[in-house]
Amino acid sequence: MTDEILRVTDLSTRYFTQEGQVNAVSSLDLRIERGEVFGIVGESGSGKSVTARSIMNLIESPGEITGGSVEYRNAEFAEAVVDDYPDAVDGEFVDLLEVPSRVRQSLRGTSFSMIFQDPESSFNPTITVGEQLAEAVEVQRRASARPRSTRARTDDYSLGEYLLSTVLSSRRYVSEESRERAIELLELVGIPDPVERADEYPHEYSGGMLQRAMIAQALAGEPDVLVADEPTTALDVTIQAQILDLLDELQEETGMTILLITHNLGVIARMCDRVGVMYAGEIVERGTLEDIFDDQVHPYTEGLLGSVPDLDGAGGRLQPIPGNVPSLLDHEMGDRCHFADRCPKAMEDCLEHPPEYPADGSDHHAARCVLAETEYDDARALPDDYFDGTDRPAGDKHVGPDERDEEPDDDRRHPPAETTGGEHQ
Numbered sequence: 467m468t469d470e471i472l473r474v475t476d477l478s479t480r481y482f483t484q485e486g487q488v489n490a491v492s493s494l495d496l497r498i499e500r501g502e503v504f505g506i507v508g509e510s511g512s513g514k515s516v517t518a519r520s521i522m523n524l525i526e527s528p529g530e531i532t533g534g535s536v537e538y539r540n541a542e543f544a545e546a547v548v549d550d551y552p553d554a555v556d557g558e559f560v561d562l563l564e565v566p567s568r569v570r571q572s573l574r575g576t577s578f579s580m581i582f583q584d585p586e587s588s589f590n591p592t593i594t595v596g597e598q599l600a601e602a603v604e605v606q607r608r609a610s611a612r613p614r615s616t617r618a619r620t621d622d623y624s625l626g627e628y629l630l631s632t633v634l635s636s637r638r639y640v641s642e643e644s645r646e647r648a649i650e651l652l653e654l655v656g657i658p659d660p661v662e663r664a665d666e667y668p669h670e671y672s673g674g675m676l677q678r679a680m681i682a683q684a685l686a687g688e689p690d691v692l693v694a695d696e697p698t699t700a701l702d703v704t705i706q707a708q709i710l711d712l713l714d715e716l717q718e719e720t721g722m723t724i725l726l727i728t729h730n731l732g733v734i735a736r737m738c739d740r741v742g743v744m745y746a747g748e749i750v751e752r753g754t755l756e757d758i759f760d761d762q763v764h765p766y767t768e769g770l771l772g773s774v775p776d777l778d779g780a781g782g783r784l785q786p787i788p789g790n791v792p793s794l795l796d797h798e799m800g801d802r803c804h805f806a807d808r809c810p811k812a813m814e815d816c817l818e819h820p821p822e823y824p825a826d827g828s829d830h831h832a833a834r835c836v837l838a839e840t841e842y843d844d845a846r847a848l849p850d851d852y853f854d855g856t857d858r859p860a861g862d863k864h865v866g867p868d869e870r871d872e873e874p875d876d877d878r879r880h881p882p883a884e885t886t887g888g889e890h891q
């Protein structure tokens with residue numbers, strides 16, 4: 467029997483930009499089991515971060531979740547909200563997109579936590595790092611002080627307590643215990659001189675330090691589910707390995723469920739139980755590590771595997787897959803397999819958008835590719851120049867090197883395979 471903790475169904479997120487509608491995430495399904503580490507991997511701009519933010523319901527204008535559900539399983543939470551939001555509840559599952567943000571926020575930190583790709587976004591610049599961590603610890607303390615009742619967490623905030631908490635939060639640390647825990651957490655993520663660093667403000671931290679502090683912050687509430695978007699990309703390889711070890715350890719200790727987002731297959735191989743390979747806003751192949759690394763069906767997965775960057779050495783790089791990640795603009799996407807124009811095995815069959823087919827291997831193995839069903843047949847192959855003209859309006863999808871912008875050329879963050887700089891909120 468499965469023990470699903472997170473059930474994402476038919477999730478779609480669009481950005482309504484001046485250039486048109488961007489289909490950042492399209493009809494995405496995910497089933498994540500309690501205690502597993504599920505990886506999402508894909509090139510830059512494939513929709514990984516938007517998926518993570520959609521799951522946390524953190525999509526901002528001009529973006530919008532246009533359909534689907536994100537169901538979190540927590541019997542107490544379901545019981546606490548079922549009277550007020552019966553439509554959001556299905557057994558022990560609650561659709562987080564169907565409850566108001568106030569209710570959802572009661573889950574932040576203690577049930578759900580997120581590590582963002584850009585650490586700045588998760589810190590308040592005017593409060594010291596130590597205080598912010600202590601506050602996160604305090605939230606967890608309050609939650610567990612009311613014996614596991616989510617209702618208490620959402621409703622029972624009496625005026626007295628409210629006043630007390632506002633008074634207290636103007637004090638330097640919410641409590642000495644929380645301050646100690648905050649320092650412990652800083653130490654845990656490898657920040658030197660944690661006692662002194664706790665009193666510093668976010669801008670006094672380097673990018674790598676802030677990323678570690680953010681991990682400490684995300685872990686402070688001892689979440690059930692941690693969504694980690696490129697948790698180690700800004701860090702040098704030694705620290706990367708250290709942080710991954712730390713996540714691994716904590717995961718084993720606490721049984722926390724992790725949704726890990728990365729473009730690094732080395733990280734996937736090291737951390738994950740199951741993987742979803744993302745391309746153009748869709749999961750194009752999913753399966754266990756073995757399915758994906760040894761038995762992959764989708765030529766995109768194969769392309770990503772072209773060269774697995776190693777964590778320990780310099781020079782490990784993804785081998786670029788020829789061509790570019792599509793723009794995801796609705797009017798440019800067409801109704802074919804979105805990878806067909808870059809695929810060495812594109813056939814006539816690929817001019818229709820493929821559904822997800824079961825693939826040989828584990829029950830979990832599936833691919834959005836006709837090759838899961840049919841043998842590759844040279845006789846039906848599309849000519850090499852098939853997509854050179856008509857399918858690609860005004861060559862928009864070929865972003866030349868001089869047109870790339872937005873993000874600094876940080877190789878660790880964007881290996882050569884990744885061309886169009888994904889935007890980060």
Ligand SMILES: Nc1ncnc2c1ncn2[C@@H]1O[C@H](COP(=O)(O)OP(=O)(O)OP(=O)(O)O)[C@@H](O)[C@H]1O
Pocket residue numbers: 481483488489490508509510511512513514515516517527528529583729793794887888889890891
């Ligand atoms: N605020 C925004 N406005 C418009 N488009 C956006 C916005 N945020 C993301 N997108 C678009 O959504 C698509 C998916 O972006 P996303 O950031 O999820 O990619 P990613 O897989 O996380 O890439 P990376 O590896 O670079 O982080 C991209 O086409 C991106 O341009």
Ligand code: NI
Pocket residue numbers: 514515516583695888
């Ligand atoms: Ni991203």
